[in-house]
Amino acid sequence: MSETTRAQLKGLAGLAVILACWTVYAVYFSPTQGWTFYLQLTVNGIILGSVYALIALGYTMVYGILKLLNFAHGDVFMVGAFIAFGVLTLLGGAYNPAIPAGAGGALIVLCMFAAAMLGSGVLGVTIERFAYRPLRNAPRIAPLISALGVAFFLENSMLLLFGSGFRTYNGFDLISYNGIHLGGANGVFIQYLGLMVIVSSVALMVALIALVRWTQLGRAMRAVSFDREASAMMGIDIDRVIAATFFIGSALAGAAGVMFGLLYSQVYHLMGFFAGLKGFTAAVVGGIGSIPGAMLGGLLVGLVESWAQGYLNGNVADLVVFGILIAVMLIRPRGLFGTPELQKV
Amino acid sequence: MSDTEHPPTPESEPPDRKIGVDQWVAQADDRRQKATGLGGRIAHIWRILPPAGKLALLTPAIVVPFLGISNGNLFNYGIFILIYALLALGLNVVLGFAGLLDLGYVAFFGFGAYIYAFLSSAHSEKGHVYAHHWDAQYSIPVAVAICALLGLFLGSSSRRLLGDYLAIVTLFFGQAFVVFTNAADPYGITNGSNGLANIDPLTFFGGHLTIHTTRGYYWFLLAVVMLMLVVLHFLSESRTGRAWKASREDPLAAEQMGIPVNRIKIMAFSFGAGIAGLAGSIFAAVQTGAFPQNFGTAVLILIYAVVILGGTGSLTGMIVGSIVIIASNQALDSTSPPNQARVLFYAVLIAAVLLTMKTWPKRIAALLGAAVFGLVLHAIVGAVWSNGTNGQVTSGGFLTGVIKHWVLMPVHPHRLAIWGYLLLIVCVVVLVNLKGWWRILVLVPTLSLTAFVWENLMILQPAVTRAVLFGLLLIAVMTIRPQGLFGSAKVEIV
Numbered sequence: 001m002s003e004t005t006r007a008q009l010k011g012l013a014g015l016a017v018i019l020a021c022w023t024v025y026a027v028y029f030s031p032t033q034g035w036t037f038y039l040q041l042t043v044n045g046i047i048l049g050s051v052y053a054l055i056a057l058g059y060t061m062v063y064g065i066l067k068l069l070n071f072a073h074g075d076v077f078m079v080g081a082f083i084a085f086g087v088l089t090l091l092g093g094a095y096n097p098a099i100p101a102g103a104g105g106a107l108i109v110l111c112m113f114a115a116a117m118l119g120s121g122v123l124g125v126t127i128e129r130f131a132y133r134p135l136r137n138a139p140r141i142a143p144l145i146s147a148l149g150v151a152f153f154l155e156n157s158m159l160l161l162f163g164s165g166f167r168t169y170n171g172f173d174l175i176s177y178n179g180i181h182l183g184g185a186n187g188v189f190i191q192y193l194g195l196m197v198i199v200s201s202v203a204l205m206v207a208l209i210a211l212v213r214w215t216q217l218g219r220a221m222r223a224v225s226f227d228r229e230a231s232a233m234m235g236i237d238i239d240r241v242i243a244a245t246f247f248i249g250s251a252l253a254g255a256a257g258v259m260f261g262l263l264y265s266q267v268y269h270l271m272g273f274f275a276g277l278k279g280f281t282a283a284v285v286g287g288i289g290s291i292p293g294a295m296l297g298g299l300l301v302g303l304v305e306s307w308a309q310g311y312l313n314g315n316v317a318d319l320v321v322f323g324i325l326i327a328v329m330l331i332r333p334r335g336l337f338g339t340p341e342l343q344k345v
Numbered sequence: 346m347s348d349t350e351h352p353p354t355p356e357s358e359p360p361d362r363k364i365g366v367d368q369w370v371a372q373a374d375d376r377r378q379k380a381t382g383l384g385g386r387i388a389h390i391w392r393i394l395p396p397a398g399k400l401a402l403l404t405p406a407i408v409v410p411f412l413g414i415s416n417g418n419l420f421n422y423g424i425f426i427l428i429y430a431l432l433a434l435g436l437n438v439v440l441g442f443a444g445l446l447d448l449g450y451v452a453f454f455g456f457g458a459y460i461y462a463f464l465s466s467a468h469s470e471k472g473h474v475y476a477h478h479w480d481a482q483y484s485i486p487v488a489v490a491i492c493a494l495l496g497l498f499l500g501s502s503s504r505r506l507l508g509d510y511l512a513i514v515t516l517f518f519g520q521a522f523v524v525f526t527n528a529a530d531p532y533g534i535t536n537g538s539n540g541l542a543n544i545d546p547l548t549f550f551g552g553h554l555t556i557h558t559t560r561g562y563y564w565f566l567l568a569v570v571m572l573m574l575v576v577l578h579f580l581s582e583s584r585t586g587r588a589w590k591a592s593r594e595d596p597l598a599a600e601q602m603g604i605p606v607n608r609i610k611i612m613a614f615s616f617g618a619g620i621a622g623l624a625g626s627i628f629a630a631v632q633t634g635a636f637p638q639n640f641g642t643a644v645l646i647l648i649y650a651v652v653i654l655g656g657t658g659s660l661t662g663m664i665v666g667s668i669v670i671i672a673s674n675q676a677l678d679s680t681s682p683p684n685q686a687r688v689l690f691y692a693v694l695i696a697a698v699l700l701t702m703k704t705w706p707k708r709i710a711a712l713l714g715a716a717v718f719g720l721v722l723h724a725i726v727g728a729v730w731s732n733g734t735n736g737q738v739t740s741g742g743f744l745t746g747v748i749k750h751w752v753l754m755p756v757h758p759h760r761l762a763i764w765g766y767l768l769l770i771v772c773v774v775v776l777v778n779l780k781g782w783w784r785i786l787v788l789v790p791t792l793s794l795t796a797f798v799w800e801n802l803m804i805l806q807p808a809v810t811r812a813v814l815f816g817l818l819l820i821a822v823m824t825i826r827p828q829g830l831f832g833s834a835k836v837e838i839v
Binding site for chain 2: 069126130131134135138139140141142143144145146148149150151152153154155156157159160161162277280284318319322325326329330333
């Protein structure tokens, strides 16, 4: 067993112990005892966490390949949600009588996902081409500042175009707001919408893992993230691989934006900021640069946020999530799955 | 190499070479000085000018325009330029000298303001009564010291983190400050989003010296900025300053040379935080209040725009950057007359065309083409669809006639303007990828489109527009000229 695997296993074991202790406390000793409440929050957390995991994947892929924190990623997520909103409006909205209920709604949602993923993907590639590619050999700090500029530009462009109000995804009829009750009427309630979010994000993640592991592009991506110069000498078109990475990462963010919009049934120009920060937290907690780490990290951040909202209150939830980020950075800077960085002289 | 070969003789090097500049770097310096043309000559003169001369040339630039100006404009322009110059000088220590990306810098500005407000004001909020009325010679140093300590604490807590992680931790710190002052403060000491009002003016020595007029603040700030310029100049040339630059360029090599890299980085962080605290406490006194919205992300971007445009590492750059950025920021404020913003916008547009086109025939072709294209398009659209040209011009001033006949002004512009904005982004993306005369062919309609979007969308929301433009500025400066106006280009050692 290699050194890295052992470190990862130790991290996972520690995490399992912490989670087990927390569960025992929450269920038997906290002011609001009982399994139902706990499980309900856990289900909500998993739904939220799968959205954060999709955002985190974009951060982690870009970091893995360029060693760049893409501050604009959260805003790409926001633009994706807006594109889907535009499609929804263009198709007449959920209440359009021309569309039959059920299958028609599902079709609209499918269109929204397709448009948002395509649009955000193209946006991501454009951002890479104009804001990051010219700075690839510049000092580390230059693309970070450029990314800050991109984030600010995107947020304020949306403000300029669509104003500061909340836009409702009037998607109440698109996917039924009904759900499954587990354990009777007072048991755990799972929305169909939540199930759809979990299923589709798991499907996207499986597709991503398959792509990275078994296709030629995925092999090229792994090679470039391992050693850019050497892979260029092996005949890999670096620019193309990086552009593809940005496309995939941004498309995932766009999909996450649609899910977020459906879950909270509203979009606005600043939604990308905090969601982006949480996605980033997820990527760091999982170990930035690691794809399974981003998934696990996203799930954890979603769970922690949901639990904090349930057992503490809504205002504190964000602070708890970021407190965990700082704690992880101080105690275990490379996260759960990250490999310690060796500095070459 | 055999022993008989001589090393290069010391006589061959000019005697006035600076210590610490080796031959290779010096040659790179010589190469750079061969820049031709008027701009190159001015740049050369500026470079060889001694610092005292630079100060002597810069001072009138800040002082003269504000001698005969009204109080309102002096407040909007003079005082804000100096406050941001001070902030930029502080960020320059962190970002320019030590190379640390501090995205929570604006929180120290806020801390300075709030600490001054707690120490030198009289009011009660939710049962807490503050009536300290400390003199400024006590409260300002205390504010600076607390900010510097906070910087020390934040810097050392993130000591183990890489540069990128420091950026995120500080970003969170800045956000936490805004959230805390706005809403989450449990005791009401910051009075939430209403902020603290009725703060004392700068009172020194028990009231023997009180600064409370706008003009007085202007001279006081000017003195502070000048003093800070001198201090930072000597600091940057000192042992510590050189250590900062060394660890910025190559932390590993600096560590090997015996520089305590971590310690001096934290020191730079703390130093910058102290300067931000100073700026914050003066700012609180100037506007006799501290409000959370003064310390948000927009202000952070503004400070970064000043530092990046001016050129990280250059003291001159901070002053010039502050004049350019803050003057445009205030001109694009929603309370300023829109025509002022319009003139500025078109001036920048024409300057951008002149700068991107390298030869005069191309420049003239682009500008003339845009003028003719606009007129022809206006005539055609006016003939086909009269609602497309009958819209209202927003306070056009002396430009009303020109705009009315050159820019399409639809009666209901909103939806069209949104599509125009998106199309403009596409056009710019295409434009950057084209070369030669093809570029002019696309540039001409793009200029028309820019004017259309400006007149129908942007001028109605100048405050949002300036945020968009500053975001673009950060990208543009970073990709086109990362050293900014006055920074020195990085010598790449391969």
